[in-house]
């Protein structure tokens with residue numbers, strides 16, 4: 001009795017329709033396999049999770065060597081208990097490396113001791129390309145103008161919902177940012193942001209009106225590079241950050 005060789009399932013085809021605008025067929029056998037990435041783990045209030053295996057780690061709880069002051073000098077923020085904390089009036093900090101389209105993961109906590117109100121409570125910010133602010137604020141039981149709440153695209157779009165944890169608790173942002181594109185002086189496509197706050201969608205592919213400002217209508221007056229630093233804002237409040245990592249987005253318009 002001969003044993004039957006099990007029939008191998010085909011790995012793709014070479015006689016299927018071409019995908020529009022692409023060099024690949026539907027189920028193309030020759031199409032490259034996706035790169036393997038080991039997923040990270042979730043954070044808890046007690047401990048930050050692990051970043052995905054291919055993430056660029058910008059702050060691991062101790063090492064601030066990825067960061068400089070906005071004047072290019074060493075940062076003067078305080079590293080303590082696995083977090084880096086704003087030291088008021090020492091200035092905002094920024095990454096040495098510049099990034100463009102990316103997925104940025106960052107965790108932050110407003111002071112446990114509630115002081116101030118509206119924009120004066122746990123205010124900081126995460127700036128993509130050093131220009132586009134996702135607001136950080138203690139928005140738990142705190143009324144302020146809607147486009148200034150935490151996770152707002154500041155001065156433009158309030159979050160879809162207020163997903164805030166309480167003061168002192170660790171909160172997460174996952175920001176998927178696409179930089180604007182210019183040709184010469186002309187804007188071709190605006191910046192876009194998709195943001196999850198504590199795992200909850202608060203912006204979905206939101207087109208941004210222009211670089212962030214205060215009490216102004218943002219616009220793309222001045223063309224700029226498609227990359228820039230990640231900036232964390234010193235707004236005078238004792239906000240802490242931990243577990244900051246980034247994955248550049250490559251090939252999302254894959255052909």
Ligand code: MG
Nearest residue numbers: 123124125136
């Ligand atoms: Mg701010």
